[in-house]
Each structure stands twice: as structure tokens, then as C-alpha cells.
Amino acid sequence: MENLIEDLLKGKKRACARIITMVENEVSGYEEILKQIYQFTGRAYVIGITGPPGAGKSTFTDKVVKLLRKDNKKVGVIAIDPTSPFTKGAILGDRIRMNDLSLDDDVFIRSMGTRGSLGGVSNATQGAIKVLDAYGCDYIFIETVGVGQSEVDIVKTADTTVMIMVPGLGDDIQAIKAGVMEIADVFVVNKADRDGAKRTSIEINMMLDFKKDWKFRPPVNLVISENGEGVETAFKNILDHKNYLYESKEITEKRLDRNKIEIKEIVNRRIQKLVKQVEKKENIDELLSKTITKETDPYTIGEKIFKSVIK
Known part of the structure; x- marks a missing residue:
């Protein structure tokens, strides 16, 4: 155990992978490891990527991670896939879309099944975040399963939550429904080359107009993740939210709530x-x-x- 922790703190990928597996499978001693590495956590910034199935979460994450790598940032990605309630299996296929990143020594990608957790993330997510943080990641991305209208656990996990939307998911009534639409710090309307993208953007902005006392009004971005169009602007808005949290000291309150x-x-x-x-x-x-x-x-x-x- 001591050797594993030592290797993790030196930034060795194999040790990171082994400890996350221990956390995920609740292997005897995993909590002791998390206790010992806790003092080395708190440096990574956690970004949640959520949205309905097929919205392009993996493709958007892939493009943002590549932007961060240009800036020599070390990045961790946890991609959550749904576990079948019948066979108990999960495809764990989201990382396929980020396949070229897996060759990068400073990018760690891990797929996880929900294993019965209903909030859009896995029970092991918090532990995995701590492991990646101690491993030395500057940014950690949590990509949720394709969520519906109430899977909002990501907001308890991430510092900044990005909601990926696509045109054609419903009318303006759908856009103002409570739940999943209320958790976003940044909105991304992906596949903006499709008909109805601007209308979707307008509907989200109309929903945001219902609340007048925003301390940080969530920006709405039109993006085509496939070719990277608009991704830089969307990422700048994510960094703007990060700066707001640190300047307003809200980051401390947010992380205290997360620990609670x-x-x-x-x-x-x-x-x-x-x-x-x-x-x-x-x-x-x-x-x-x-x-x-x-x-x-x-x-x-x-x-x-x-x-x-x-x-």
C-alpha cells in the first residue's frame, strides 16, 4: 500500500489506475489509501460535463482536453457509462471517442459504470477524483451518463458544471423545466450547424431571464464539437466561471458543501x-x-x- 501511494504521488499512471480500481471495487484498505492521500488533494479543478444521450459530451470533452494540453496542463477524465440493471454490464465506450488522447502520458482517461447509482455518476466518482488530484492533475473532467431531467448529482461533484444541449430536444416548455436545466454554470448548444440551434440558444437564454439576480449568469455557447468551432469560446467561459468562484470565494463554500x-x-x-x-x-x-x-x-x-x- 505504501509503495502504491508513493508511486501515485510521483505521478505513475499504473499506480493511479490500480488505486482507482480498488476504490471502484471497494477492495479492503481502499479507504485507508484515500485517508493518506487526502492531504495531497485540493489542487485540481473539477469540471462536470452533462447532458442528454447523443449530445456530444465525449467529443466536446476531447476538444477541451486538447486545448488544455497545448497549455501543458495535466488532465484526468472520468467517463461514466450506464450499467445494465439486467446483465449488470456496461459498455464503457465513451473513451473510444478520445482514443488518441490515451497515448498522451499527461492525460489519464478512466471509464466507470454507474453500478446502480441513479444520479448520473458512479458511487466511486468522489474517490477517483481524489486519486487523480493526488496524481497531479490540474483539471479533472467528469462526463456523466446521458441524463434525463433529474439526474443532477454532478452538481455535488464538480466546481463548474457544463450542460451540453442539442437542437430538436423539445419546445420552449421543455427548456424551462426544473431540474437538470438548473444545474448548469455554462451552457453549450452543440451541433450548431443543425436547424434549430439558434432557437435552442434563444430558449435557454429566455429561461435564464426568469431569474434576475444572477451573480454569474450562465453563458450560452453555440458549438460544433466535431470540427472544434466555438470550443475555445466555450472553454473561455468555463475559465471565467472558475475565476468568478475564486474571486468571490464561493469555491470554498462549494467544496465545503461537497465534503458535507x-x-x-x-x-x-x-x-x-x-x-x-x-x-x-x-x-x-x-x-x-x-x-x-x-x-x-x-x-x-x-x-x-x-x-x-x-x-
């Missing part, structure tokens, strides 16, 4: 493990069969499990 949420999740995961242990011990299947014959009810079983967990 992470602590709750650590506690919740431990409680869930205890619940699973109690379920095995109490023979939950036998108890459940009694709910069908009405010999007992779910509330009584729930109370019994709760009392066992408390003990």
Missing part, C-alpha cells in the same frame, strides 16, 4: 452494508413470504431490521 454531502454518503454506504448483513442473518426471504400470507407486514419487518442495525 460526501460524509453523508460514506455514512449511508456503511449503513447499507449493515442492512445487508442483517438481512442475511434474519433470513429476509422467509420473512417476505409472510407478507404475502399477511402473517406480517413490511413495516414490522422494516422496524425489526432497523432495530438490529442500531444494535
Whole structure:
């Protein structure tokens, strides 16, 4: 373990990959590693890339990472793919679109399955961010699964959240729906060479006009990620938001909130493990069969499990 941590802090890719695998699989000792590397974290800036399926999140991320590499920045990318609730498998194919970046020694790309997490990111994301931070990344990108209208966990994870939109996703009513549209710090209307791109941009701006007291009004960018058109302007807007967070000191508040949420999740995961242990011990299947014959009810079983967990 000590050698792994030492190699990670020296910037060795293999050590970084191994530790992230340990975090993802919750291998014994992974929390001890995260504790030891915590003092070396906090330097990386985390950018969340979210949006509906097929919006071009991977292509946009690829182009922005290449801009950062021109500036000799070390970059980490965590691409989250959905895990099948039926087969428990995941394709993990987003990194294919960034294949040429994988040859760059100063770019670390990792695909992860959601493994049942419903918020658009994986349960292991926070741990992986800390590993990449200690590894020496200047910027870390989190590319979420193709989200719907309520998968907003990325806002608890990223310093700046970029929402990738495309033309033709709906009318102006769709544009003002609560949830996923409210989490963006920067909007990108990708595939801007398609019909309706300017209309989509106007609708997003109209939605933003409903709120008058913006401290930082999210900019809306028209981009064609495929050929790189508009990507530099969009990235400049991301950096503008970064500068605003540091100048206003909001970055500290944001990261405190993130730590508070992470602590709750650590506690919740431990409680869930205890619940699973109690379920095995109490023979939950036998108890459940009694709910069908009405010999007992779910509330009584729930109370019994709760009392066992408390003990």
C-alpha cells in the first residue's frame, strides 16, 4: 500500500489506475489509501460535463482536453457509462471517442459504470477524483451518463458544471423545466450547424431571464464539437466561471458543501452494508413470504431490521 501511494504521488499512471480500481471495487484498505492521500488533494479543478444521450459530451470533452494540453496542463477524465440493471454490464465506450488522447502520458482517461447509482455518476466518482488530484492533475473532467431531467448529482461533484444541449430536444416548455436545466454554470448548444440551434440558444437564454439576480449568469455557447468551432469560446467561459468562484470565494463554500454531502454518503454506504448483513442473518426471504400470507407486514419487518442495525 505504501509503495502504491508513493508511486501515485510521483505521478505513475499504473499506480493511479490500480488505486482507482480498488476504490471502484471497494477492495479492503481502499479507504485507508484515500485517508493518506487526502492531504495531497485540493489542487485540481473539477469540471462536470452533462447532458442528454447523443449530445456530444465525449467529443466536446476531447476538444477541451486538447486545448488544455497545448497549455501543458495535466488532465484526468472520468467517463461514466450506464450499467445494465439486467446483465449488470456496461459498455464503457465513451473513451473510444478520445482514443488518441490515451497515448498522451499527461492525460489519464478512466471509464466507470454507474453500478446502480441513479444520479448520473458512479458511487466511486468522489474517490477517483481524489486519486487523480493526488496524481497531479490540474483539471479533472467528469462526463456523466446521458441524463434525463433529474439526474443532477454532478452538481455535488464538480466546481463548474457544463450542460451540453442539442437542437430538436423539445419546445420552449421543455427548456424551462426544473431540474437538470438548473444545474448548469455554462451552457453549450452543440451541433450548431443543425436547424434549430439558434432557437435552442434563444430558449435557454429566455429561461435564464426568469431569474434576475444572477451573480454569474450562465453563458450560452453555440458549438460544433466535431470540427472544434466555438470550443475555445466555450472553454473561455468555463475559465471565467472558475475565476468568478475564486474571486468571490464561493469555491470554498462549494467544496465545503461537497465534503458535507460526501460524509453523508460514506455514512449511508456503511449503513447499507449493515442492512445487508442483517438481512442475511434474519433470513429476509422467509420473512417476505409472510407478507404475502399477511402473517406480517413490511413495516414490522422494516422496524425489526432497523432495530438490529442500531444494535
